[in-house]
Amino acid sequence: MRKYSVFAIAREAMRAHKGWDAQWISPEPRSSYDVIIIGAGGHGLGAAYYLAKEHGITNIAVIEKGWLGGGNTGRNTTIIRSNYLYEESMDIYEHSLKLWEGLSQDLNYNVMYSPRGVMMLSHNTHDMQSFKRHINANRLYGIDNEWLTPEQARAFCPPLDIAKTARYPINGAALQRRGGTARHDAVAWGYARAASDRGVHIIQNCEVTGIRRGPNGEVQGVETSKGFIGARKIGVSAAGHSSVVMEMAGVRVPLHSNPLQALVSEPLKPIFPCVVMSNTVHAYISQSDKGELVIGAGTDQYNSYSQTGGLQIITHTLDAICELFPIFRRVKMMRQWGGITDNTPDRSPIQGVTPVPGLFVNCGWGTGGFKATPGSANLFAHLIAKGEPHRLAAGLNLDRFRTGRLIDEAAAAAVAH
Amino acid sequence: MLLIHCPYCEEDRSELEFRWAGEAHIARPENISAITDEEFAEYFFLRNNEKGLTYERWRHIHGCGRFFNAARDTVSDRFLMTYKAGLARQPVPTAEEAAAIIEDKTVETWEAVEGDAR
Numbered sequence: 001m002r003k004y005s006v007f008a009i010a011r012e013a014m015r016a017h018k019g020w021d022a023q024w025i026s027p028e029p030r031s032s033y034d035v036i037i038i039g040a041g042g043h044g045l046g047a048a049y050y051l052a053k054e055h056g057i058t059n060i061a062v063i064e065k066g067w068l069g070g071g072n073t074g075r076n077t078t079i080i081r082s083n084y085l086y087e088e089s090m091d092i093y094e095h096s097l098k099l100w101e102g103l104s105q106d107l108n109y110n111v112m113y114s115p116r117g118v119m120m121l122s123h124n125t126h127d128m129q130s131f132k133r134h135i136n137a138n139r140l141y142g143i144d145n146e147w148l149t150p151e152q153a154r155a156f157c158p159p160l161d162i163a164k165t166a167r168y169p170i171n172g173a174a175l176q177r178r179g180g181t182a183r184h185d186a187v188a189w190g191y192a193r194a195a196s197d198r199g200v201h202i203i204q205n206c207e208v209t210g211i212r213r214g215p216n217g218e219v220q221g222v223e224t225s226k227g228f229i230g231a232r233k234i235g236v237s238a239a240g241h242s243s244v245v246m247e248m249a250g251v252r253v254p255l256h257s258n259p260l261q262a263l264v265s266e267p268l269k270p271i272f273p274c275v276v277m278s279n280t281v282h283a284y285i286s287q288s289d290k291g292e293l294v295i296g297a298g299t300d301q302y303n304s305y306s307q308t309g310g311l312q313i314i315t316h317t318l319d320a321i322c323e324l325f326p327i328f329r330r331v332k333m334m335r336q337w338g339g340i341t342d343n344t345p346d347r348s349p350i351q352g353v354t355p356v357p358g359l360f361v362n363c364g365w366g367t368g369g370f371k372a373t374p375g376s377a378n379l380f381a382h383l384i385a386k387g388e389p390h391r392l393a394a395g396l397n398l399d400r401f402r403t404g405r406l407i408d409e410a411a412a413a414a415v416a417h
Numbered sequence: 418m419l420l421i422h423c424p425y426c427e428e429d430r431s432e433l434e435f436r437w438a439g440e441a442h443i444a445r446p447e448n449i450s451a452i453t454d455e456e457f458a459e460y461f462f463l464r465n466n467e468k469g470l471t472y473e474r475w476r477h478i479h480g481c482g483r484f485f486n487a488a489r490d491t492v493s494d495r496f497l498m499t500y501k502a503g504l505a506r507q508p509v510p511t512a513e514e515a516a517a518i519i520e521d522k523t524v525e526t527w528e529a530v531e532g533d534a535r
Contacts, residue, residue, distance in 0.1 A: 241468070243466040244466075244468050252459075252463045253463075254458075254462035254463050254464065255464075255466050256464065256466055257466055257468075257491075301436065301437040302419075302437040302473070302489075302494075303466060303467075303471060303473070303491050304491050304492075304494055305468045305491050305492050306491070306492060306493065306494050308494075310418045310419070310432060311418055312418050312432070312433060345462050401458045401461075401462045401463075402454045402455055402457075402458040403454070404454075
């Protein structure tokens with residue numbers, strides 16, 4: 001792999017840019033691998049990268065039904081934060097945030113991580129109490145989070161309407177300054193390039209149709225549209241389709257797949273300096289480096305794999321955006337799309353061993369998986385390599401639905417992610 | 418937005434009037450204090466989450482308020498049928514029957530109803 005640097009750009013500028021290599025190779029699959037990861041999104045590619053980098057396992061295939069980064073990795077609103085309430089959540093999201101801070105250097109790929117601050121608006125007394133509880137929990141755990149008055153909130157984000165007569169008046173905000181955004185495609189591409197460089201095979205347009213198991217129930221490999229591929233360890237990281245893949249191995253996981261929509265506006269000059277979220281009126285918004293306003297809507301109420309979603313969901317979000325930021329009322333929306341999120345009953349992810357020997361699962365990231373990409377991938381790699389979870393991910397096990405030790409993040413925060 | 422047929426009101430109404438209520442035909446164990454943790458997790462948390470045909474409950478919360486069951490394709494989001502609560506799992510209509518059902522559905526538009534009344 002040729003290193004990307006300012007010198008490489010200068011050299012290629014003089015050669016009409018004819019010397020750039022392909023970022024990753026697309027080989028035909030071998031008959032077997034040490035590890036197969038199903039799903040080439042950020043989590044799956046990242047897990048392959050960390051397996052190669054930190055655990056010395058390089059005989060890995062990442063198998064993808066479509067194209068890499070074409071699922072939820074390419075469909076989210078790229079928000080990164082770690083201001084969760086419970087220790088299990090704070091552990092993994094903060095681990096992830098720390099990896100985000102050095103990710104571009106680690107991968108030699110600019111993922112455009114931008115810690116521009118994530119501000120969560122409080123609209124009523126319940127919000128204020130809940131956010132202050134989060135702030136205190138975070139600060140006790142060593143995670144930055146602070147309370148802002150409405151005036152401080154507007155100073156941080158000038159387009160915000162804080163008038164007392166506003167449709168959705170604001171009585172404060174919680175701000176995590178280290179939160180922000182990153183370029184989602186670059187995350188998938190950067191992990192793919194770095195993993196491919198270490199010998200990982202990324203096999204796109206190859207659908208897994210079955211999981212073959214041996215006489216003792218252990219995994220032996222996967223049936224795919226390109227034939228059987230053997231492996232003694234399989235990691236499932238298939239986001240909205242995780243329950244479909246797990247069903248192939250006879251394992252039921254407590255997931256609901258729901259469409260979640262996002263949309264972007266026409267490009268504007270830089271006008272919006274941070275990420276703003278309002279859980280109460282359900283709106284979140286930031287501005288991409290291209291200038292588009294990136295807006296997240298909510299999930300549909302029913303199970304679906306349709307990758308679209310109801311128009312009323314978007315309308316509801318835009319109503320809120322226009323009230324909070326009257327300056328955007330005449331901005332035109334350019335594109336809208338949906339992704340399939342896999343939601344657990346307690347709205348916390350599942351990462352751990354399964355009843356099937358050799359089969360590991362990483363799913364249930366629901367509406368908030370992008371921020372967790374490096375941390376989740378890093379800990380999933382540890383899980384696959386060692387056969388047991390890392391200390392930071394131990395609470396995310398599948399068994400918690402039997403023991404009752406849930407991580408009830410949604411009920412505590414009343415948020416979408 | 419989905420258009421949903423309420424089997425009690427016998428009308429196609431917009432999704433805004435309805436609340437999704439999870440997978441259908443799940444019976445609460447009668448001896449719930451006696452079942453094992455595994456059985457409880459199965460009953461309480463595990464759902465089919467099918468890609469394709471699914472049976473689910475809906476509630477006409479801003480209409481008659483009643484629960485009913487539906488068969489829907491989760492890839493196209495098309496409703497194959499709805500039927501009253503308490504009925505056993507209904508066989509799914511064949512492709513021809515489903516096409517006929519969809520053909521037969523008269524959508525209640527303002528022009529058709531209010532317009533005529535005026």
